[in-house]
Amino acid sequence: MFEPRPQEPAYAFIPDAPHPETNRYGKPIETVPEGHALRGASLNINGDSSVGTNPNRYKQHGFYFSADNCIACHACEAACSEKNNLPAHIAFRSVGYVEGGSFPAYARMNISMACNHCDDPVCLKGCPTLAYTKFAEYGAVLQDPDICFGCGYCTWVCPYNAPQLDPVAGHVSKCNMCVDRLEVGLKPACAAACLAGALDFGVIETTHEHREQLETRLPGFPTPEITHPNIRFQQAKSLPREMRRTDSMPLRYVRDERHANVYTPTVAEDGRPRQWNLKKLRSREDPLVIFTLVSQAVVGAFLVLFLGPLFGVTMFAHAAHPLLHATLLLGLLGIETVALVLSTLHLGRPHRFYRAFNNLRNSPVSREVAGIAVFYNLLGAYTLFTAVPGLFAWLPRSLLELAVQVSGWGALLAGLAAIYFMSRIYRIPARPFWNHWQVLASFFGNVLSLGALTAGLAYLWAGDAGAGLAQTLALPVLAGLLLEGVGLAYHARDLTRGGGEGAASHYLQRTDFGYTYWARNAGLALSALMALALAWLGGGALSWGLLALLVFGTAIVGRALFYVLVVPTTMPGAFFWRNRGFERHARETGLADLPQMGIVPDAH
Amino acid sequence: MLFGRKQKNPIKIADVGVTKWEYTTCGYCSTGCSIEVGLDRQGRAVASRGVADADVNRGKLCIKGIFEHELFKSSGRGTTPLMRDSRLQAFRETNWDSALDKTGAEIKRIQSRYGRDAFAIISTGQIMTEEFYTLGKLARGVIGTNNYDGNTTLCMASSVSGYKRSFGSDGPPGCYEDFEHTECLLAIGSNLPEQHPIIYWRLKMALEKRKFPVIVVDPRVTMFAQMADVHLAITPGTDLVLLNSLAHVILKEDLADRAYIDAHTNGFDEFAALVEQYDPVSASRVCGIDADTIRHVARLYAKAGAAMTIWTMGINQSTHGSDGVVAINNLNLITGNIGKPGGTALSITGQSNAMGTREWSSCSGLPGYRYLESEADRKEVAAFWGIDAEFFPKQRGMFMTDILPAIETGQIKGLWLVATNPMTSMPNTPRIRKTLEKLEFLVVQDAYRDVETNEYAHVYLPAAVWAEKEGVFTNTERRVNLVRNVIRPPADAKPDFWIFSQLAKRFAGERKLPHFPETPEGAFEEMKQLSKGRMLDYSGMSYAKIEQQRGMQWPCTEGADSGTPRLYSDGKFQHADGKARLIPLPFIDNNERPDTDYPFWLNSGRVVEHFHTRTRTGKIGNLNKFSPTPYMEMNPDAARALGIAHGSYARLASRRGDAVVMVQLTQRVPRDMAFIPFHFHECVNRLTLGLLDPHSRQPAFKHCAVKIEPAPDQAAAARINAAARAY
Amino acid sequence: MRRLEDLQNEFERAVFLAAYHSPRQRRRRHWAVLGLVAKHGLRGLAFSWPVYVLALAAVYGDTSHALAYLAVLLLAMGVSGMILIRGVRDDYRVRVQGRLREKTGHPGV
Structure with a gap:
């Protein structure tokens, strides 16, 4: 036990202090009622099996921050780093x-923020390895x-930047409410x-x-509706109508006409x-650019x-070009392997990659990994059955044919x-730039356009395809691009209208990456026109190439922009x-090369 | 199970394995927090925590104190003495005997050739009081140079001078507890939340119990100014005008405490006559604070049952710093606010033991607040030390800021620096470089081998830092507090106490040496005897008692159980007639003001995460990361006109030199001012002028003129900035 | 079961180390390593078996692109190997090193 x-x-x-039965969102402050099975258990801190003596052990606790009083002296940050023995580049608070x-x-x-131990912790839901637990204590x-x-997904979904990914240690850690x-x-x-007298702590809603005051909003603090954080504020002093940030994010906070505390x-x-x-x-997410594409x-x-x-492209049947068919499949398997690696x-x-399946119930990351894993396995099986049939000569033909069909349809659906799950990963309220149906449209658009292009490349370049193939395949390419x-068009419109971090991302898109953004748009338009021309007039290997x-160039730039432009709702x-x-x-x-700068030199 | 079924892991919370906590007092600022350092099984310092029952900090620590245990393994420590014949050669490692022999020989050579005062000593405010006392004994009683001063001249000399002029002696009269009793607080040129966060906490706790008005005078909108009830954004370099005007209003509206003035002060008439000229309307034109506000503040202050003023560098580091302090004392004397609970003029001291050097180091006089100018004092100390009283000079020698110019023009040939870094802390860095080049012999004694001044040293003596040795510090409120020896110094570094005693032996042939006690506690005993019956009475203290009470405020007379919270409670001051002096202070504007060529004020100051020249805090990542590189606060309206962007590099130039800094645009500074934290080497002091106060010889670090332009080549500026500092 | 790093007393450490360095304990640790290699190897194989289809294709099937297939195969085996080694090393550090093994021998308990 901790010794005072x-x-x-x-x-x-x-x-x-006295507190109501439920918090302002209607959730009971008592985490588990008397007599519940979870009561009376030890937290097993560092292997210690004793149970704490705190009489309010089963009540939801939270921080109380008086923004009126904070002087930015860093004592809270320092005390936390010292207690948790943190290196300079990581800070929980x-x-x-x-x-x-x-x-x-x-x-x-000034705003001091660590973890808000939310009622609805998105970190817990999003973590594929189920590394998070909301304790009754x-x-x-x-x-x-x-x-x-x-993987760092929790650092993406948390609106308050609570989890900290340590690039040196390779894992995430965060505020532990000093439960000891x-x-x-x-x-x-x-x-x-x-x-x-700024930062305080106690049972929530006291x-x-x-x-x-018991405010839930503060200028610079994201909307509490995302996670129902367990933090309350006092901010009674009059502040100017507009508050600005000193870090590099192009955001400001403007006072709402109707509610004084809402910025x-x-x-x-x-x-x-x-x-x-x-x-x-x-950026650090380069592997994800490649993996998703x-x-x-x-x-x-x-x-x-x-x-x-099924759609009349008979040359894609295995029997038509067995060698090319097999080669393409093996090629697909190969590059998918590289992407997975x-x-x-x-x-x-x-x-520890195998832990990704731990949270299928809640985490889109788990589901996507599962989906890709099933797809990869079934693609492997399909490839095995069709590309190396010699191995299965001992099987009856009908059984092999069944295996091919099952694995094929299975792989397709998986x-x-x-x-689909891949796109759900990015529907994060704390990252408005991503939180739009445009992700789904882009991903499936790429499935059509990039997929058809790849298949077409194999058959037009390596095979003796007729002129008709390009015409036929240009249609899914065009559909995907459209x-x-x-x-993207709706995305741009909705971002500007939506304001906030989304509009800020769009502003960066139009300025810091302005020329790149328009080059990408031009690329998309041009390739759509080209695809249209091919669909009408047909073409050969060169035009297809x-x-x-x-299309690939535009897609890479576009996907990179997607990752780099996001302005999260994190704290100023x-x-x-x-x-x-x-x-x-x-x-x-x-400058980062000196260890006492607190910046890991190449956190690429 | 081979294929791993998971069981719930224990919750892992960091446990560094402290087995023992040792008592110390913080070695950074003079708040004087009691810190316990946690040692693990192998005797390594792995944690720090505030001492829960210490009156000063009551268990709290600021960011620097929280990480103080990391000092012991910080980089750049000196591990072995270094020596070289010329600063153009590389250092070679040597042993203590050779280094001290050479030092002794050089001192003797320079003194015999050029005179006793041709060798100067500049010490610090950060070593133990026993070490100051020992250095004083060595400097005055053995080496015999009269050019002996401390870097406290850069920080507290104005306060010392002001107290001496008004009250007849140094010694801050108040204590932190005064916050609990005061009814009005005036803070001039003090940024408590940034410089003394624990004192700010004491103030905040007092305010939460019982609200009283807080008035902050500061050209910038600091967090302290934001928290205040009234913020006076004063024009730089005009504090005296404001203070005189406040006194004017108090006298004019008959709000003064006549009874107190008559009973306890002298010189009222001349004072009143001078102050008559500082009516609020004329004053407002100079100091930039409107007349009504001046009157409002004056009335508030005078009508309060008890009112106190605190100040730090904003008052001290000015060409009228001493006058500023006297003016504050005047204000408090005429309102009867000295020596009573809540009524005081409390200078908030800078370094952890600046008080110790003021009390015992013999820089400005003789130990225990004695004077070289007094024959009785000279005889008493000489007798105590067992040497000839004629060996002492009959008045004090030069201040640090006059010693350096004397080196520049060749009067002084040798210098010994103890735990101070004038390469970074003195104004006009280019001039300091040229000065140090002229020395025939420079010996630097410091905990850090990579202290920038070492560039010009001939001998480097590696010293122990903070709790690698034992002794006492005195804090802002006269509290003598203990630092236990928690850990051994690294490799061959030695406590300053040992170094002084050993160097003394090199003079054994020349003269009769005073006795140098073996241990700091032995020196402490001598100090107790020398202080008995005097204002700074230590005779009732002992290490054990100090640790047990978590510090004791002097005077603590023999047999007393505890110290004394306030001075002058009986209204008896230290001038011969027992009265305080009201001194008329005409304002002379001696400042390099902004003009058309150099249109900005250059203000310098501190940030909470760093201390002084960053030889310590620059090595600790959890401190340094908050201000890792020099920067400047500039007003966005002024920056826009010059085309300077937020986060870019700008080049500043003054009549001394130039510097490159990163720009932080903020409306916290006025349109004609740039503020740069002084901690960084080769930065703000390349620009500063440092005009000296006539009484205290303290430089005006916060007042000079610069011009600002965007750095034409941002990439080159970034490189220059990174290259200027090793850490 | 106590770990070496928990023991502070020199005497207790000496007793522990005497048992730790005994032939029986050393043998058990070797078996534990084998178990860990099997565990991580099989686990890895379960996830990455499709890439070995490429090897099969190079041998049994279309040999014209054999070199490309082998290149990808080698890459995948390299990564798997690295993951295997890291996984084994990590598990060894957490579960085997500095502990005395029970008779059951499984490194997971």
């Missing part, structure tokens, strides 16, 4: 700020770094360390001494020039190949389901710490 200091002062203990007004009527509002959401394999301190009635280290995030257009910034297209192309190529004969290596700890284009080059940072722009600058100029 001798003569531990009163401020360090959690006060016993961070203090950032928003500022507004004009000298001397200037106001700076204190309602704490705790993550187990030993189970985690470092809670067990003996002490506040978490951060709340006990606060030097300005108003603390000398405070009057709506809006784009902060800062007059930045339009650029290409091709170098910045590369390749998987979509492979599923699409298989779709076209398998269903082709890349995707696995993208994990912080690739040797592949399509996998792509689907994607329509999705050119079209493929254009400070000028150096939690400022992505400074982190990038430090890496580029070599």
Whole structure:
């Protein structure tokens, strides 16, 4: 059990204050009722089997932050890092700020944020390895770094940037509510360390001494509707109408006319020039660019190949060109293998990849991995049965034919389901740029366009296909491109209308990556026209090759933009710490090479 | 099971395995927090925590204190003495005997050739009081140079001077507990949340119990200014005008405490006559604060039952720093706010043991607040040390900021620096470089081998840091607190106490040496005897008592159970007649003001995550990451006119030199001001002028003029910025 | 079952190490490593078997692209090997190293 200091002062203990039965969202504050099976269990902290003496053990606890008082002294951050023995590049709690007004009527509002141990933790739902647990004790959401394999999906879905992916250790860790301190009635280290009466802690929905408000909103804080976070604020001082950020995100917060405490995030257009910034297209998510595009192309190529004969493309039948058919299948298997390898290596700890199936119930990542795994296996089986029939000479023909059909249809359905789940991964409320049906349209659009192009490349270049093939295959290519284009158009419109982080992403799209964005759009339009021309006039291997080059190039740029442009709803940072722009600058100029900068030099 | 069925893992929470906690006092700022350092089974320092029952911090620590245990393994420590004949050669490693022999020999050579005062010593505010006392004994009683001062001249000299002029002696009269009793707080040039967060916490707790008005005077909108009830955005370099005007209003509206003035002060008439000229309307034109506000604040302050003023560098680092402090004392004297609960003029000190050097180091006089100018004092100390009283000079020598120019022009040939880094902390870095080049012999004694001043040293002596040695510190409120020796210094580094005693032996042939006690506790005993019956009475203290009480405020007379919270509670001051002096202070504007060529004020200051020149905090990632590279706060309206973007690099130039910094645009600074934290080497002090206060010789770090332009080649600027510092 | 790193007392550590270095314990650790290699190897195979279809194709089927197939196969085997080694090493560190093994011998308990 945690040992309080001798003569531990009163401020360090959690006060016993009155609270209602349910929180403001209607959920009971008591996590499990008396007599429940989960009651009385030990938290097994570091193997210690004792049970804490805190009388409010089964009540949901949360932080209480008075933005009126925070002076940004970093004591809470430091106390947390010291207690959890964190290296400089990781912090569970961070203090950032928003500022507004004009000298001397200037106001700076600091925000200290760690984990809010939400009622509806999206990290828990999204984690494929089920590394998260919401405990009945204190309602704490705790993550187990030993189970985690470092995919970083929880860092995407959390609106508050609570989970921290450590690129050096290869796993995620986060605020643990200092449950060891809670067990003996002490506040978490951060709340006990606060030097300005700003950060406090207790049972949720309790108003603390000398405070009057229980707000759920704060300028710079994402809408609480996403996860129902267990944090309450006091922010009574008058603030200017518009609050700005000092980190590199083009966002500002404008006071809502109707509700004084509600500040709506809006784009902060800062007059930045339009650029290409091709170098910045590369990021940590490069393997995912390749993985998603390749998987979509492979599923699409298989779709076209398998269903082709049903639509009159008889040359796609195995019997028509056995060698080419087999080669294409083996080629698809090969590149899908490469894509899977890349995707696995993208994990912080690739040797734990098999844990991805742990959360099929809730996590779109688990479902997608399962879908791809089933597709890959069935594609493998189909390839085996059709490309290496010599092995199965001993089987009766009808049985082999059945195996081929079952594995083929199975692979097709699994592949399509996998792509659907792949798109669900990106429907994250905390990432408005992604949270649009355009993802589905783009992914399936790519399935059609990239798939048909791949199949066509194999047959037009390596085989002796007739002129008609290009004409026929140009149709799914065109359909795919149109689907994607329509999705992107609606996306641009909805982003601008929606405001907030989505509009900010779109602003970056039009400025920092402005030329790239328009080049991508032009590429899409041009390739659609070319596909139309091919569908009408027909073509040969050369024109098909050119079209493929254009479409693949556009797709790669487009997918990279997708990953790089996202502006998450995360908390405002400070000028150096939690400022992505400074982190990038430090890496580029070599400042990050010093360990005491707190920036991992190549977190690529 | 071979194919792994999962069982619920235990919750893993970091446990660094502390087996023992040792008592210390923080070695950074002068708040004087009590810290327990946690040692693990192998005796490594792995954790820090605040001492729960210490009165100063009551279990809390600020960011620097929380990570203080990481100091012991920070990089760049000195591990062995280094020596070279010329600064153009590489250092070669050597042993203590050779290094100390060479140092002793050089000192003697320089003194014999050029005179006793041709060798100067500049010490610090960060070593133990016993070490200051020992260094003082060595400097005054053995080496005999009169050019001996400390870097406290850069930080607290104005306060010392002001207290001496007003009250007859140094010694801050108040304590942190005064927050609990005061009815009005005036904070001038002090940014508590950034510089003394624990003192801010004490203030905040007092405010939550009982709200009282807080007035903050600062040219920037600091967090302290935001939390205040009234923020006076004063024009830089005009504090005295404001203070005189406040006094004017108080006298004019008959709000002064006449009884107190008559009973306990002298010089009222001349003071009143001078202050008469500072009516609020004329004052407002100079200091930038409108007349009504001046009157409002003056009335608030005078009508409060108890009112207190605190200040730090904003007042001290100015060409009228000493006058500023005297003006604050004047204000408090005429309102009867000295020595009573909640009524005081409390200077918030900078370094962890600046008070210790003021009390015991003999820089400005003799140990225990004694004076070289007093024959009785000279005789008393000489007798105590067993040496000839004629060996002492009859008045104090040069201040640090005059010693360096004396080196520049060749009067001083040798210098010994102890735990201070003038390459980064002195204004006008280019001039300091040229100065240090002229030295025939420079010996640097510091915990860090990579301290920038080492570039010019001939001998480097590696010293222990903080709790690698034992001794006491005195904090802002006169609390003497203990630092236990928690861990051994690395490799061959030694405590400064040992180094001083050993160097003394090199002079054994020349003169009769005073006795140098073997242990710090032995020196402490000497200090107790020398302080008995005086204002800074230590005689009732002992290490055990200090640890048990978590610090004791002097005076603590022999046999007393505890210390004394306030000075001058009886209204008896330290001037010969027992009264305080009201001193008339005409304002002379001696500042390099902005003009058409150099249109911006350059203001410098501190950030909470760093301390001084970053030799310690720059190595600890969890501190350094919050301000890893130099930056400047600039107003966006001014920046827009010059085409400077947020997060880009700008080039500043002054009449001294230039510097490159990253720009942070914020409306927190006025349109004609740039603010740069001073911690970074080769940065703000390349630009500063550092005009000196006539009384305290403290430089005006916060007042000079610069011009700003966007750095033409951003990539080159980034490279210059990164290359200028090793850490 | 206590681990070496939990023991603070020099005497307890000496007793533990005497048992740890005994031939019986060493044998059990070797079996544990074999078990871990089997576990991770089989697990890996279960996930990646389709890539070995490429090997089969190179041998039994269309040999014109054999080189390409083999290249991908080698890449996949390299990655699998790395994952196998890391997995075994990780499990060894967590479950075997510094512990005394029971008779059941399975590294998962």
